Amino acid sequence: MENNNRLIIIGRILGVHGIKGELKVQPLTDDPGRFYDLDEVILIHDKAATDYKITNCRLHKNNVLLFLENVKNRNEAEALIGREVGIPRELAVALSEDEFFIEDLLGLPVYNDGVLLGKITDVMQAGGVDVYTITADKKVYCVPARKLYFTKINVTEGRIDASIPQEILEL
Numbered sequence: 001m002e003n004n005n006r007l008i009i010i011g012r013i014l015g016v017h018g019i020k021g022e023l024k025v026q027p028l029t030d031d032p033g034r035f036y037d038l039d040e041v042i043l044i045h046d047k048a049a050t051d052y053k054i055t056n057c058r059l060h061k062n063n064v065l066l067f068l069e070n071v072k073n074r075n076e077a078e079a080l081i082g083r084e085v086g087i088p089r090e091l092a093v094a095l096s097e098d099e100f101f102i103e104d105l106l107g108l109p110v111y112n113d114g115v116l117l118g119k120i121t122d123v124m125q126a127g128g129v130d131v132y133t134i135t136a137d138k139k140v141y142c143v144p145a146r147k148l149y150f151t152k153i154n155v156t157e158g159r160i161d162a163s164i165p166q167e168i169l170e171l
Contacts, residue, residue: 007042007049008092008101010034011085016077017065022056023077025064025085028102028125034093035064044084098147100155108153110134110160112169117141117162141169 011025027035040053053069071077092101102123110117110132118136123145130145143149143164152161 006089007044007086008089008103009044009084009086010041011064013043013080013083013085014063015081016074017060019074021067021071021073021077023066023068023071023080024060025066026062027064029093031093032059032062032064035059035066038087038091041066041068042086042088043080044086045082049086100153104155105132105153105160108155108158108160110150110162112162112164117164117169120160142171143168 010029011027013023014026015024016022017024025035035054035057038054038057040051042049042051052071054066055069056067058065071080095101105120105123108120110120116136118134118139118141120132121135121140122133124131124133124142131142132145132150134141134143141164143162149164149168150160150162152159154160
């Protein structure tokens with residue numbers, strides 16, 4: 001079992017497929033085919049993480065279908081619905097310069113034109129453009145993750161510089 005801070009979330013269990021315990025997973029990765037390269041995954045629920053060996057993997061529509069060792073029937077599979085699917089960070093694919101793991105962005109402070117706006121509390125994957133949720137005290141802002149608004153993201157320094165127009169913040 002891995003330390004949850006060292007995991008990269010690559011999917012979420014949406015449901016089951018059939019009666020033999022096959023899991024329907026929503027991939028949270030740009031390349032769902034990468035599941036074929038994995039021997040095992042880590043299922044995360046609350047603070048607990050459990051390793052599972054993959055016995056079969058296939059793509060179906062926009063999802064990944066997985067059979068996991070020791071998940072033998074529909075009832076056992078249904079008990080896993082809602083869990084996140086993770087892998088150790090060491091198995092993560094290399095990212096380009098302007099790509100980031102969601103886990104690395106969460107909690108980073110956002111400075112809008114030099115003034116602290118809040119912290120990233122969620123990243124919504126809404127089709128073509130991700131949306132960053134920034135929370136400050138009782139205010140919540142949802143801003144498209146565009147270079148136009150987020151001018152510098154420095155995960156190493158733990159800081160995001162932005163220039164978000166007031167009209168966008170008021171949406």
